[in-house]
Structures are given as structure tokens and as C-alpha cells.
Amino acid sequence: MHRTKIKVVEDALDSNNTIARANREDFDQHGVRVVNLMSAPGAGKTALLERTLAETGDLRVGVLEGDVQGSMDADRLASMHVPVTQLNTDPGFGGECHLDANMVRSAIPELPLEEIDLLVVENVGNLVCPAEFRIGEDARVMVSSVTEGEDKPLKYPLMFRTCELVLINKIDLLEHLDFDLERFLGHLDDVNPGVERMPVSARTGEGVDQWRRWLLGVAGRAGPPAAEPVAP
């Protein structure tokens, strides 16, 4: 029985990957790069995007907003004149806890692929299942906020292992927390040695320029040169 169950899961993931590849081909055809942005609930994905998309130069960014219900985050981002498409996962009882390739596929006809260079997919807030389902993305980014504690890489290893960049958010709160950043980074290296990481604060804007340059890199643009601190 156990073996049969595993088999079914593998088949489901295999068909997900097939659809993810089809999504990727569609995005590639339009020259659109795709970032899958994942985190626990309340880690600050939307707040970071608000900061980030306030100035992207000539890079045209769109957002696909995944939520169980509602469109609160999409409304926040739409007010920034960014094209936002809402994808709700709640046709069932409590709603799906992640986006999968087929859900993203169903949204593709609604996406303004001719008008954007980069699509950021804000996944459902969850550290487990989103990591299991590729959606056709070029890069996976996760946001881990320092208020969540140092142990998260060890407790949700697949999520931290499958991403190309970890944004460590809410660092403006560090002085008020019992959070040991070095300990967190050690746990991160335990599950994904050397993975790129950036401390950021959506609230103060710290680190957001660097993250924006990273996005420009994904979209094949050389980012603007880093502003060098001027000696007084």
C-alpha cells in the first residue's frame, strides 16, 4: 500500500513537470522571464514587491498573485500601476495550499506576456507544498523573515534547498528579537550550502536595491551600477 501511494505522488509530480515545461516554453516564446516567489504567511512578499516595483527603470514587470481567497495583495500592487493577475486556489473546500503548473497554465491566457519582460509569481504563503511544484519558472526565490526564528531551514529543508536566492526580510526588527543571524545562516548552509542570500527590509528599503539588481539579472539586463557610498 505504501509503495502504491508513493507511486501516485510521483506520477502527479511528473505530470506537473510536463505542464511546467509547457509553461516555460510559452514564457520563453514571449521573452518573459519568470520568478517564483515563496514564503511563509506574513513574511513580507507583497511588501517587498511594493518596494521593489516602485522603480524598475525600463524593465516591464507583471505579477501573478496566488492566494487561497481574495485579492488584497493584488489590489495593493495594482495601485502601483503594475499589471497584476489574480489566481485563487479555492474551488475546493479549504483551497489549495500552493500553486501548481496547471493552475499557472490556466492563468496564461490572462497574462499580458507581450507587455512584460519579467513575471513575478507570488505563491501561496506556505513553506511546504509550493517547494514541490515547479510552475515553469526560471528562478525560485524565497523570503524568510527574521521574526520566524533561526530553525526554519532545518524544519522546511526542501523549500530552502530548491531556491536560488533567500531574502532575509524584516532585518529592521533584528535589534528587538532574540534572533541570531549567524546561526540562521549556518542552518541555511546546512541544507543549501552557499545559496545566495540577501538581508533586506521591506519597511526601510535596506537591501532592496541589491535585490532589484538580482531581478534585472534574471531578466537578462545588467543592473544599474551599485551606488557607492560617498565618503564624507
Place this chain on the structure above:
Amino acid sequence: MHRTKIKVVEDALDSNNTIARANREDFDQHGVRVVNLMSAPGAGKTALLERTLAETGDLRVGVLEGDVQGSMDADRLASMHVPVTQLNTDPGFGGECHLDANMVRSAIPELPLEEIDLLVVENVGNLVCPAEFRIGEDARVMVSSVTEGEDKPLKYPLMFRTCELVLINKIDLLEHLDFDLERFLGHLDDVNPGVERMPVSARTGEGVDQWRRWLLGVAGRAGPPAAEPVAP
């Protein structure tokens, strides 16, 4: 196709409920009351339990610790001389994102039901799927930390709707956050009008006495009388 899919989900939930009732009967036979403790990752379930279980008088409490992988939380609690049973959900690729009735059933033979009055089940950190699966509990409690933002009840309504008590944790950080508690409580009442709620801080201990008395009530014990503030 769509209708077929929904049907399967309903069947799965129905068989879950059947097993949950069997769990409940087993717990009842031993006179053990069960609390299902749920939250997003990093909201502070374990830290709250550490505070809470430090003094429970003659109430004998056990913990069933649900995690995708590892036993970090169980280790923290075991050092408090509380009987802790670890339940990991990771036989599959990325692990299950919730506990269900059958997983809890598989753990029952390992639980010291003769030696405890109250079992606290610490669910996997996730605001979606744990709300969909009853496990045989008498009461459902969720922890929502103020660092997660005011919008969480509207974004994860099933979770906030299916619980009997909401613990609002990390209130020691309120002064450092742009978090409007009244706004959060308004959203909470939108999805679960009048649900019992308690502001707490696992870090400072604020509110923990009240929450401990609530647990004593679930276990059928009159809690110790509230310490009245003494006028200076």
C-alpha cells in the same frame, strides 16, 4: 472533470472524519482531552508551549509534535520533562503539510494516554491544510503572531473560522511594528464573529496565565483564580 475532482476531495475528508471520530473515542476512553494547536511557521507555538507547560499544577500534559522533518521542537519540550511524541510527515518527496486523522491514529499506540490528562497536538506550521483535517481533537487553537500582518484572517479564512481560540502572539513587538491590533480584530470578527481571542507574548509571559487557565478549562479543571491586580 472538475466535479469528479471535488468528489474525491469530499470522500477523502469524509474518511478523515471517520478516523478522527475513532481517535476521539480512544482519547475519551482514557479521559484525555485534546487540543489541536495550529499556526503559520514561526508564529511561536513551541515557545508558547515552553512557557505554558513550565507550570501546570497537577494537570498532566503530553505533546504530540507534528513536523515535516526533524525533532527540534520535540527536543525543546522534552527538556521540560513533558512526555513528547514526534510525528514526522515526510515519507513522501517533500512531506505532508498538515497532520490528518490517520497520521494521529498511527501515533496513538506511542502516546502515554494513561499518564496524561491533556494532549496538545502541535500541528505542522501552515495556515491552509491543517484547518481542513480534524484529528479527533476537543478544541482547536490557532496562534497568529502580530509580525504576520493584519490581513491574515481575510487571506486564510478557513483557519480562523474553524478554531475556538485565537492566541495573538508576540505582542511584546507591537511597539516596533506597523500593526493595527483593532484592524486585525475587525478582520477576525469578519470571518469568525466573537471568537475568543487572547493577546500573549511567549517571550515576556504576558497573557500566558490566561491561556493556561483556558487549557485547564478544556481539561475540565477549574483554573486557579485570576491574580487580581493589587491597587498601589
